[in-house]
Amino acid sequence: MTATFTREQFEEACREFIDAAHQSASAYQALAGWSWKEHNALPGFGYMHRMITLNWRNLGSDDTCLHSDDDLEVEDDGTTAPHCSPDPLTCQQYVVLSATFCVPTFYFSIHGSSGSPLHLADIMKTSLLRKDVCEGTVATTFAISHPAMNFPLLSQGEHPTLGTPCWYLHPCETANAVEEILQASEERSGRPLTWIEAWLSVLSTVVDMQ
Numbered sequence: 001m002t003a004t005f006t007r008e009q010f011e012e013a014c015r016e017f018i019d020a021a022h023q024s025a026s027a028y029q030a031l032a033g034w035s036w037k038e039h040n041a042l043p044g045f046g047y048m049h050r051m052i053t054l055n056w057r058n059l060g061s062d063d064t065c066l067h068s069d070d071d072l073e074v075e076d077d078g079t080t081a082p083h084c085s086p087d088p089l090t091c092q093q094y095v096v097l098s099a100t101f102c103v104p105t106f107y108f109s110i111h112g113s114s115g116s117p118l119h120l121a122d123i124m125k126t127s128l129l130r131k132d133v134c135e136g137t138v139a140t141t142f143a144i145s146h147p148a149m150n151f152p153l154l155s156q157g158e159h160p161t162l163g164t165p166c167w168y169l170h171p172c173e174t175a176n177a178v179e180e181i182l183q184a185s186e187e188r189s190g191r192p193l194t195w196i197e198a199w200l201s202v203l204s205t206v207v208d209m210q
Helices: 007-023 174-185 192-203
Strands: 035-037 047-054 089-097 104-111 143-145 154-158 165-169
Touching (some): 007 035, 007 047, 007 089, 007 104, 007 192, 104 192, 174 192
Antiparallel strands (some): 035 047, 089 104, 104 165, 143 154
């Protein structure tokens, strides 16, 4: 299998992963809960989805791990969740095929108990991203970037299928990272499940998959 997906290969990989996770819950314990969703009108534009509950990190500690510029200080307009609310958080997670890079891409949104989405500054204080991921990065209202990178680590954009606002991890280096894992493991079977599992391994270095 090549380093990129066609839409048919992407759907095959996702469905095979979902079936494997259902059949062997213990082996996929941290990756439970995914299901396949079809586009309401267009065949071939499906995606994986799951909903999980997140928590805030220790609110008394200084572990935000990123350097914010002035743009990150956003006035509360009543449409976002309260800053550092102790209530549990709902995270909608999606795995969508990138039309540009032809690889799986992780999209997500996080909402408080009121149903309002979190600002980026508050997203960074949740348990979603690993604490060391954003060291040395700079955050604006709409993205997190590293000075040594030519593209943002995390950006805000529209869900390719649903058309709703989400955050997503930039997929630019995905194919190279997965290929390195497959080469190191000498697993070159070409099975879609092998590729999607390697991609999830890469994703888990950034996202706490619980």
